[in-house]
Amino acid sequence: MKILSIQSAVAYGHVGNSAAVFPLQRIGVEVLPVYTVNFSNHTGYGAWRGPMIDPSDVSEIIAGIEDRGVFPQIDVVLSGYQGGEGIADVIIDTVAKVKAANPNAIYACDPVMGNAKSGCFVAPAIPILLRERVVPVADIITPNQFELGFLTETDPDTIESTLASADLARAMGPSTVLVTSVERPDREDDTIEMMVVTDAGAWIVQTPQLPMKANGSGDVTAALFTAHFTRTGDAADALARTASSVFDLLTTTLESGERELQLVESQEFYAEPRMQFTARQVR
Template identity: 80%
Template sequence: MKVLSIQSAVAWGHVGNSAAVFPLQRIGVEVVPVLTVNFSNHTGYGAWRGPLIPPADVADVLLGVEERGIFPRIDAVLSGYQGGVGIGDVIIDAVRRVKAANPAAVYACDPVMGNAKSGCFVAPEIPELLRDRVVPVADIITPNQFELGFLTGTEPADIRSTLESADLARAMGPSTVLVTSVERPDRPEGTIEMLVVDNSGAWLVNTPHLPFKANGSGDVTAALFTAHYVGTKDAKVALERTASSVFDLIETTYKSGERELQLVEAQEFYAHPQMQFTAEKVR
């Protein structure tokens, strides 16, 4: 499998491509990483250095990859945080060209906007860009519950309303929706859930909720789920593998006391998921 991953990168830490590439490689996926920023560290530190890569330069790199004859061999295009409207246009164009070269290729979009605690942390024009132009051309989207609500103009809370919101999102274009952080009021105490909905049904997986913020964990989740789903065509299996690996990554990080994801230390959990969580069919 080959994945074209168009995302940010950092020298220190693990977000964007700096979070997605290694776990994908560790499960046997060939990754073609194209960078949209090259920062010293993620912006959560409040200070960083390095350039935003101009959209024209990102497009030029993609053109060079295309000229090497790689696009017909791409199985999935993956994108995450989009720093500006120009990058969105470049990604949409790259998806169009990859699918022209390989009609079986899929586009997985992590529509990064924010979360319920901090609200939107992207430029004001990005949520509308994602909703109106990017999500409609995606095959897979991986929003959190807050992002799903914005995309659909709803307030998903319990399982029923989250399923209804996922169906509205699917009506926009993507056939598969992974909701990465379902926090329903009646969930078991100390847990968090992920929900996936596709043409074959809906599955929910429940894992312990560790009390700390792990920057980049969503990027790892989107990458692993995309690869497992494209590889197996089985939403339940892809969800269980992803939940297993990501929980063990977060637990490893939590126990280390470090701020950054312990991405390398947890590598065996990607290659050999423990499969300690079972997804329940909810529809």
Template identity: 85%
Template sequence: MKILSIQSAVAYGHVGNSAAVFPLQRIGVEVLPVYTVNFSNHTGYGAWRGPLISPDDVREVLLGIEERGVLPQIDVVLSGYQGGEGIADVILEAVERVKVANPDAVYSCDPVMGNAKSGCFVAPAIPVLLRDRVVPAADLITPNQFELGFLTGTEPDTLESTLASVELVRATGPRTVLVTSVERPDREDGTIEMLAVDDSGAWLVQTPHIPMKANGSGDVTAALFTAHYRRTGDLADALARTTSSVFDLLTRTHESGERELQLVESQEAYAHPRMQFTPRRVA
């Protein structure tokens, strides 16, 4: 499998491609990383150095890849955080060109906007751009519950309302949806859930909630779920494998006391997930 991953990159820590590439490689996926920024560290520190890469420069890198004759081999285009409005056009152009070269290729979009605790942390134009242009072009999306609410103009909280919101966003284009950070008011205390839906049905998985903020964990989740699902087409299995790997990554990170994901130290969790959580069918 080959994944063209168009995302940010940092030298220190693990977000964007700096979070997604290694776990994908560890499960045997060939990744072509294309960077949209090249920062010293993620912006959560409040200070960083390095350049935003202009849309034209990103486009040039993609053109160079195309000139190597690689596009027919691409199985997935993956995108995440979009720092500026111009990069969306570049990503959508890349998706179109890849799908012309390989009609079986899919586009997986993590529509990063924010979360329930922090609110929106992207430029004001980005959520609208994602909702109106990018998400409808995707085959698979991985929003958190907060982002799903914006995409659909709803306030999903219960399982029923979250499922209803998923169906609304599926009607706009993407047939497969992974909802992360699902927090139902009637769930068990100290737990958090993920919900995956495609044409075959819906599956919910619950894990203990690890009390920490982990920048980049969503990028790892989107990457692993996309790869597992693309490889097998088995929604429940992809959800179980991803959940197991990410839970062990977050547990190791929390126990380390470090702020950055213990991405390399957790590599066995990607290659050989313990499968300690069993999704249940909910629709």
């Protein structure tokens, strides 16, 4: 499997491509990383150095990959945080070209906008751009519950309302919606869930909620789920594998006392997930 991953990159820590590439490689996926920013560290520190890559430069990198005749071999285009408005056009154009070269290729979009605790942390134009232009051309989207609500102009909280919001998102274009950070009022204490909704049904997986904030965990989640689901077509298995791997990554990070994801230290959990969580069908 080959994945063309168009995301941010940081020198210190693990977000964007700096979070997604290694776990994908560890499960045997060939990744072609294209950077949208090249920062010293993620913006959660409040200060960082380095450039946002001009969309024309991102486009040039992708054109160079196309020149090598690689597009027919690409199975997935994956995108995450979009630092500026112009990158959307580059992604949409790339998806069209890759799908023309390989009609079986898919586009997986992580529509990064914000979260329930912090609200939106991207430029005001980005969420509208994602909703109106990017998400409609995606096959898979991986929003958190907050982002799903923004995309669909709803307020999902229960299983039923989250399913309904996911169906609204699927009506926009994507056939598969993975909803992360699902927090419903009637869940067990100190737990958190992920839900996937596809044409074949819907499944939810519940894990303990760890007392931490981990930048980049959503990027790892989107990457691993996309790869597992693309390989097998089994949404429940992909959900369980992803939840198992990411939970052990977060546990290792929490136990280390470090702020940044312990991505390398957790590598065996990607290659051999413990499968300690089971996906339950909810539709």
